[in-house]
Amino acid sequence: MTESRPITAEPPGPTVIIGAGLVGASVGCALTAAGWPVHLVDAKASHARVAAELGAGTVTPAVPEDVRLVVAAVPPRVLSGVISDALRRYPNATVTDVGSVKAGVLHSLWDSEPELARYVGSHPMAGSQHSGPMTARADLFVDRTWVITPHRRSAGPSVDTVRTLVAACHARTVIMDVDDHDAAVARVSHLPHLMSVLTAGRLNDIPADDLLLAGQGLRDVTRIAGSDPGLWEQILGSNSGAVLSELRQVHDQLQVLIKALEQPETDELRTVLSHGVTGTRRIPGKHGRVAVAYSRVVVQIPDEPGALGRLFALVGESGVNVEDIAIEHDQVREVGYLSLSVDPATEADLVGAITANGWTVEP
Numbered sequence: 001m002t003e004s005r006p007i008t009a010e011p012p013g014p015t016v017i018i019g020a021g022l023v024g025a026s027v028g029c030a031l032t033a034a035g036w037p038v039h040l041v042d043a044k045a046s047h048a049r050v051a052a053e054l055g056a057g058t059v060t061p062a063v064p065e066d067v068r069l070v071v072a073a074v075p076p077r078v079l080s081g082v083i084s085d086a087l088r089r090y091p092n093a094t095v096t097d098v099g100s101v102k103a104g105v106l107h108s109l110w111d112s113e114p115e116l117a118r119y120v121g122s123h124p125m126a127g128s129q130h131s132g133p134m135t136a137r138a139d140l141f142v143d144r145t146w147v148i149t150p151h152r153r154s155a156g157p158s159v160d161t162v163r164t165l166v167a168a169c170h171a172r173t174v175i176m177d178v179d180d181h182d183a184a185v186a187r188v189s190h191l192p193h194l195m196s197v198l199t200a201g202r203l204n205d206i207p208a209d210d211l212l213l214a215g216q217g218l219r220d221v222t223r224i225a226g227s228d229p230g231l232w233e234q235i236l237g238s239n240s241g242a243v244l245s246e247l248r249q250v251h252d253q254l255q256v257l258i259k260a261l262e263q264p265e266t267d268e269l270r271t272v273l274s275h276g277v278t279g280t281r282r283i284p285g286k287h288g289r290v291a292v293a294y295s296r297v298v299v300q301i302p303d304e305p306g307a308l309g310r311l312f313a314l315v316g317e318s319g320v321n322v323e324d325i326a327i328e329h330d331q332v333r334e335v336g337y338l339s340l341s342v343d344p345a346t347e348a349d350l351v352g353a354i355t356a357n358g359w360t361v362e363p
Contacts, residue, residue, distance in 0.1 A: 011036040011168070012161050013068030016090065018042070018082055020051035023098050023127060024073030025136035028056030030169040033138045039067075043074075051133040064090050069161055072097040076234040080108040087115040094158040096122045096165065100185060101238040102149045102178040120162045121149040121178065123185070124171060131228050139170075146171035149178045186242035191250070193224055193232065194243070200225035216328040216339075294323050294341040297350055298362040303334040311338060311359065318353035320346045337362065 015031060017024050020042040028038045028051055038057030042048040048059045067090040072082045079099050086095045095118055099105060102121045109116055126144040146166040150159045166173045176184070200222040203211065236243055253272075260268035281293075301307045315322060324341040342350055351361050 010164065012094075012164060013037075014039060014062050014066050015057075015069040015071065015165075016041060016062050016067050016086075016093070017057065017071045017073060018086065019073035020044075020047040020056065020133050021073060022131050022133070022135050023124065023140075024071065025051035025054065025056045025133040026126075026138065026140040027071055027073065027098070027124075027165075027169060029054065029136055029138035030141060031165070032057055034168040036168060047133050051136060054133060054136055055138070056133070056136060065092060067093040069093055069165060070095045071165070072099075075231055076101060076105075076238045080105050083119060084109060084113055087113060087118060093118065094161040095119045096162045098122060098124055099238075100189065100235050101182055103182050104238045106149075106151055106178050116151075116153050117155040118158050119151075120154050120158050121151075122162050122166070123147045123149070123181065124166075124169070125189075126171075131231070141166075141169040141171040144171050145174050147174045147176050147181055149176055149181050151178065182239050183242045186239055186246050190236060190239060190243050191246040193227070194236070194247070195250075196222055196225040216326060219328075293344070295344045295347040297340045297342060297347060297354070299338045299340065299354055300360040300362060301336050301338050303329075303336055308338070311354075314354065314357055314359070315340065315350065318350055320350040320353070 011031070011034070014037045016039045017028050018041045020028070020040050024042075025040075025047075028040060031038050032055055039062040040048040040051050040057045040059050042051075045059075051057070052059050070086040070090050070093045072079060072086060072095065074082050074097075076099055079097055083095055083097060083105065086093070097105065099121070100123055102123065106121060109119065113119070124141050124144065124146040126141050126146075146169070148159065148162050148166065163173055199218075203222070256268070257272050260266065260272055299311060301311055320342055322340050322342055326339040328337045328339070329335075340350065355361055
């Protein structure tokens, strides 16, 4: 459920972030920007130093008794041990993590960790196919969903501390049970990742000349397949039960699709394709609202310095609100195509403003 109770973003005290990769360093940047005192720890000292130089905090060690919040941003394989160690090392701190699988971690700590009241799991639904502190951004979590997964032994003040963390990162809090969370991310994150991986893997078996025909659709589908295989091996292994359930359902659906193609005289193929369209319309739109079908205005831009800036300035002067953008590069000509998603009611105004200034809008 979405959490609506107001919460302050005031820092509870010194915060330690263990793990200065993309997510950990981004949390540090967001909290530092909000005025929180942040201390960075990483098994690779160079990662912590780079994150500190980017504004994620300091590498100066914190006084353990003063620390009030610890954020564990480490790979799934070591997460339980890091959380357990943090609960002992920082006796007055709430400990949370940003791992993408929750139940396994909680179960591994349940019988062995007497301080579990101070542990509250969480998972920001934001990230990238990139990794490392150099890709960190203070605005990575703005308006994104951040799931908090308290358990029945979680102390109320610790839950509130994690909610304060989420508020300081300008994310949207959702409270979920750990098992419900893991089932949900299997459906909306882990399965899509594997579908992307399978599509990208097929590219290794096709002629290089065929790839010259690739358009933005292929890049969209395969983008997340470029993520770190080692990390995803751990994520998927930690949530294998829920992921296998989803894969078996996809297997059944694939059999239906194959049969539909084998029998083109039936309406089954159209049914499968229409079912996909219906599914895309269920994905929430901006700020969790009902999705809106936007119009796409595709503008041809020359591959030269300043072209994109001039076009953006023109769009700004038009007064039309752009909901999303994407750029595709021509495989042969030295031009690109900027796709602008806008409200259908404003499409004609934007096209008129662009073409009146000499730009070419694709049909």
